[in-house]
Structure formats: structure tokens, C-alpha cells
Amino acid sequence: MIKAVFFDIDDTLYDTSGFAKRARKAALQAMIDAGLPLSQQEAYLHLRKIIKEKGSNYDKHFNILTKRVMGEEKPLLIALGMITYHNVKFALLRLFPDTMSTLIYLKKRDYQLGAISNGLTIKQWEKLIRLGLHHFFDDVITSQEANSEKPDQKIFQLALERMGCQAEESVMVGNKFNEDIIGATSVGMSAILVNSQLTEEEKEFIDREGLKVEVVSDISQVQKLL
Amino acid sequence: MIKAVFFDIDDTLYDTSGFAKRARKAALQAMIDAGLPLSQQEAYLHLRKIIKEKGSNYDKHFNILTKRVMGEEKPLLIALGMITYHNVKFALLRLFPDTMSTLIYLKKRDYQLGAISNGLTIKQWEKLIRLGLHHFFDDVITSQEANSEKPDQKIFQLALERMGCQAEESVMVGNKFNEDIIGATSVGMSAILVNSQLTEEEKEFIDREGLKVEVVSDISQVQKLL
Numbered sequence: 001m002i003k004a005v006f007f008d009i010d011d012t013l014y015d016t017s018g019f020a021k022r023a024r025k026a027a028l029q030a031m032i033d034a035g036l037p038l039s040q041q042e043a044y045l046h047l048r049k050i051i052k053e054k055g056s057n058y059d060k061h062f063n064i065l066t067k068r069v070m071g072e073e074k075p076l077l078i079a080l081g082m083i084t085y086h087n088v089k090f091a092l093l094r095l096f097p098d099t100m101s102t103l104i105y106l107k108k109r110d111y112q113l114g115a116i117s118n119g120l121t122i123k124q125w126e127k128l129i130r131l132g133l134h135h136f137f138d139d140v141i142t143s144q145e146a147n148s149e150k151p152d153q154k155i156f157q158l159a160l161e162r163m164g165c166q167a168e169e170s171v172m173v174g175n176k177f178n179e180d181i182i183g184a185t186s187v188g189m190s191a192i193l194v195n196s197q198l199t200e201e202e203k204e205f206i207d208r209e210g211l212k213v214e215v216v217s218d219i220s221q222v223q224k225l226l
Numbered sequence: 227m228i229k230a231v232f233f234d235i236d237d238t239l240y241d242t243s244g245f246a247k248r249a250r251k252a253a254l255q256a257m258i259d260a261g262l263p264l265s266q267q268e269a270y271l272h273l274r275k276i277i278k279e280k281g282s283n284y285d286k287h288f289n290i291l292t293k294r295v296m297g298e299e300k301p302l303l304i305a306l307g308m309i310t311y312h313n314v315k316f317a318l319l320r321l322f323p324d325t326m327s328t329l330i331y332l333k334k335r336d337y338q339l340g341a342i343s344n345g346l347t348i349k350q351w352e353k354l355i356r357l358g359l360h361h362f363f364d365d366v367i368t369s370q371e372a373n374s375e376k377p378d379q380k381i382f383q384l385a386l387e388r389m390g391c392q393a394e395e396s397v398m399v400g401n402k403f404n405e406d407i408i409g410a411t412s413v414g415m416s417a418i419l420v421n422s423q424l425t426e427e428e429k430e431f432i433d434r435e436g437l438k439v440e441v442v443s444d445i446s447q448v449q450k451l452l
Contacts, residue, residue: 063348076360079351122289125305134302 002226004112004165006141006184008150008174009124012194012219013099013115014131019092020056027085031062031077038069057119093130096195098220103136105223116159116172118143118150118179139163150176151183160187173222177202185211194219228452230338230391232367232410234376234400235353238420238445239325245318246282253311257288257303264295283345319356322421324446329362331449342385342398344369344376344405365389376402377409386413399448403428411437420445 010016028036028043036043043065050064062081066074106113113136117124121142128134141159148154160167167188174180175195184191190212198206198215206213214225236242254262254269262269269291276290288307292300332339339362343350347368354360367385374380386393393414400406401421410417416438424432424441432439440451 075347075351075366076355079348079355080360082348083352083355121301122305122308125301126309129302129305129309134306140301 001169002111002171002190003169004114004160004163004171005106005222005226006114006116006159006163006170006172006189008172008176008180009115009117009127011175012173012180013133014093014095014127019089019094022092023085023088026088027062027081030084031065031081034077034080035074036066036069036077057123090130095131095133096219098218099133102219102222103133106226107136109226111226112138112163112165114138114159114163115140116150116155116180117141118155120144150179151186153183153187156184156187156189160189171226173219181211181213185209185213190214192216192222192225194222227395228337228397228416229395230340230386230389230397231332231448231452232340232342232385232389232396232398232415234398234402234406235341235343235350237401238399238406239359240319240321240353240357245315245320248318249311249314252314253288253307256310257291257307260303260306261300262292262295262303283349316356321357321359322445324444325359328445328448329359332452333362335452337452338364338389338391340364340385340389341366342376342381342406343367344381346370376405377412379409379413382410382413382415386415397452399445407437407439411435411439416440418442418448418451420448 007013024047025044028047029040032038032040032043038046046065046069047061050061054061062078063073066077103113115124115128115137117140119142121140121144124140124142125134128137128140139162141155141162143149143155146155146158160170170189171192172180172184172189173192173194175193177193177196177198181191181193193213193215195218216222233239250273251266251270254273255266258264258266258269264272272291272295273287276287280287288304289299292303329339341350341354341363343366345368347366347370350366350368351360354363354366365388367381367388369375369381372381372384386396396415397418398406398410398415399418399420401419403419403422403424407417407419419439419441421444442448
């Protein structure tokens with residue numbers, strides 16, 4: 001019997017990728033308007049390359065951009081980019097349409113709810129607070145605390161330990177096959193993939209290994225499984 | 227003849243201390259509402275002590291607060307405190323009534339304008355951008371860049387060098403006697419103290435050393451001197 005439901009945060013509870021892209025484009029336009037000598041498209045390609053190199057949680061993307069393009073860091077441009085990025089990000093921040101109703105449904109049925117996320121602990125709580133979701137979650141387990149990132153087993157084991165439940169009593173809901181689904185099932189949890197589809201290879205892998213994996217179109221469908 | 231006017235930022239161009247206090251109190255109330263076991267007054271005294279120990283530019287005041295009071299860092303409370311602090315801070319952020327008109331006055335008279343500030347370069351530009359002042363300033367010189375804090379001579383010398391002007395062609399406007407006034411006059415600049423008053427000792431020191439220092443009630447009075 002399932003007692004605890006764990007969620008990935010980004011692109012599972014809310015549309016991270018969509019708003020991040022728009023926020024980045026707005027930031028680059030502010031920097032271009034203030035003297036960054038690139039077209040919008042060139043700037044976006046540069047930034048994507050930097051994000052790929054440094055990871056999306058790195059906080060000095062704009063420093064590197066000005067340094068590479070203009071030969072030195074340009075504090076005014078960097079600050080303009082950061083402010084615009086944050087303003088647009090928070091203005092656009094919103095849940096997927098059925099996230100709130102699904103969490104209410106799960107709470108009414110007395111499931112314990114946790115989040116398992118790669119990133120800094122306080123940043124993950126910050127997302128939940130800004131999304132208005134922090135009262136739903138009993139705990140947030142992060143790679144910073146586990147000293148290990150999804151799909152590594154350690155972060156899932158820490159989550160089970162902190163929630164006080166067994167792997168077979170727990171299900172992981174996430175949008176990334178490798179990080180969320182493979183990670184969770186590798187410690188014996190079941191898993192639900194949302195907002196994503198399985199490749200043929202992934203389907204074969206699940207069948208071959210006999211993993212307990214469900215695939216649903218979006219988070220509202222989680223209610224039919226629990 | 228004066229060619230360049232340098233400004234301190236905090237409490238010279240805008241009311242930092244007033245809004246920071248209100249933002250901190252709002253942040254503490256949010257943390258108390260979410261379980262920080264202190265009264266508003268106890269929490270504020272704790273926080274002031276931590277700020278005194280670590281400096282106001284340190285970014286983990288709330289981490290230390292939860293650790294000291296509750297035995298461990300509490301990410302939810304820390305994140306609630308940080309979000310509330312920033313939201314209130316940016317909501318309250320505003321210039322002193324005559325800052326804008328004074329800067330316009332100086333621009334019309336072709337003075338070069340700079341800011342000299344202890345702190346991180348990008349954070350100082352961020353303040354100017356959020357205050358809507360960044361187009362007025364030709365340059366911002368920070369302790370991060372000078373590797374030395376006001377009142378040390380190095381930061382003022384770097385400011386003169388970057389602005390391409392001599393000490394006797396420059397005036398520093400600030401609210402702190404030691405950091406701004408002593409610092410600037412020690413390299414030969416003249417200085418204007420705003421939003422503050424001189425003690426008897428400070429007056430005697432200025433007379434004894436023959437420093438070029440004016441004292442005015444607020445930033446609007448700078449217009450009468452330049």
C-alpha cells in the first residue's frame with residue numbers, strides 16, 4: 001500500500017523550462033539594449049552554450065557572457081540581466097493547471113508528500129513558497145543534503161529514511177526518465193512519469209527489468225492511480 | 227574647479243537603513259508565523275546581533291538565526307525569511323525626495339558622476355538600476371574592485387584614476403564621517419557630509435587638519451555648493 005508520494009519539482013509541478021526560456025530572452029534583450037554587441041539570436045546561442053557548460057543552477061552565466069563577448073565582465077550589463085531575469089521569472093511563475101487540485105486530492109487521502117530535487121535546499125523551498133505549495137509538503141530532500149544527485153540511490157534512500165517509510169510504500173512522480181524513474185525504481189520504489197513519453201528503448205528496459213512504472217500525460221492523471 | 231562628483235550609495239542616495247529595518251521585521255514575522263519560537267522583539271535582537279557579527283552584506287543571517295534558536299538550519303523558515311525580506315525591500319525601495327532632481331542638476335552642469343561603495347560591484351549596480359539611477363552614473367567603484375574598503379585611500383585613488391581626474395577636481399558626497407569624509411579628504415578630495423551631523427571632536431579634527439568639508443542637511447543642498 002502506498003503511503004508516501006514524492007515529487008520532482010521542476011517541470012513536474014510547474015513549467016520551469018518554458019518560463020526560464022522567456023526570462024532569459026528578456027534578460028538578453030535588456031543587456032543588448034544597454035550595449036551587449038550581439039543580436040538576440042546570437043546572444044541566446046551564446047547563453048545556451050554557457051548554461052550547457054556550467055549547468056542551469058550556476059549563478060554567473062551573465063558574467064561569463066559579457067567576458068567572452070566583450071573581453072571583460074560588465075557589471076551594469078550583468079546586473080541588468082539578472083534583475084530582468086528574476087523579475088520576468090517571478091512574474092511568469094505558475095503551476096501546471098492541475099497541480100494544486102492533485103495535491104489537495106492526495107492530502108485528503110492522507111498521503112505523506114515529499115519533494116526530491118537536485119539543487120540547493122533553500123532554493124527548492126523558495127520555489128515551493130513562491131508557488132504557494134509549501135504547506136502541502138512534509139519534507140523536501142535535496143542533492144545538497146544527500147550529497148548525491150538523482151538518479152543516484154543515496155538521495156532516494158535519504159528521502160525514505162526521512163519520511164519514515166519503505167520503498168514499496170512509496171511512489172516517485174517526475175518528468176525525467178533517467179533521474180526520476182530509473183533513480184526511484186533502482187531502490188525499489190514505484191514511479192509515475194508525467195509530461196514526457198517513453199522511447200522504445202526505455203519501454204523495453206522497463207519490461208526487461210520488471211519495473212513498476214506508469215506513464216501519464218499530466219499530473220492530474222496521478223489521481224487515477226492513487 | 228570641480229569636474230567629478232562621487233556619491234556614496236546607501237543612506238546617501240536612498241533610505242537604506244529605514245527600509246532594511248522594516249524588511250527585516252517583516253521577514254522575522256513570517257518566520258515566527260511558520261514556527262520560529264521567539265517573540266518579534268527577541269527575534270529582532272537576535273538578528274541584530276548576527277548582523278553585527280557578520281556584517282550586513284553577509285547572506286546567511288537567517289541560516290544562523292534558525293541554527294542558534296532551533297539547533298539546526300531550517301530551510302523552510304530561511305527561505306520564507308529571505309523571500310519576505312526581498313519582497314518588502316523592493317516594495318519599499320525609493321529615493322530620498324531630492325536625489326533625482328539633484329542628479330539632474332549636476333548632469334545639466336556637465337559634472338562627471340561616480341559612485342564609491344563598499345560591497346560587491348554587481349550588487350551596487352543592481353541598487354542603481356532598481357532605483358532608476360544607472361543612466362546618471364559614469365562609473366561605480368567598489369571595494370570588491372579596489373580590494374580595499376572606504377575609508378582606505380586605495381578605493382578613492384582607483385575612483386580618481388578610472389574617472390580620469392585629479393583629487394582637487396573631485397568631491398565626495400556621503401553620510402558617514404569616517405568612511406566617506408575622512409577617506410576622501412585623505413587623498414586630497416573635498417567632501418560634503420549629508421544626512422548626518424558632525425560631533426564636536428569631528429569639527430575640531432576638520433579645523434586642525436584644514437580639510438575641505440561642507441555639511442548640509444540633505445542631498446538637495448549639494449546644488450547650492452556646485
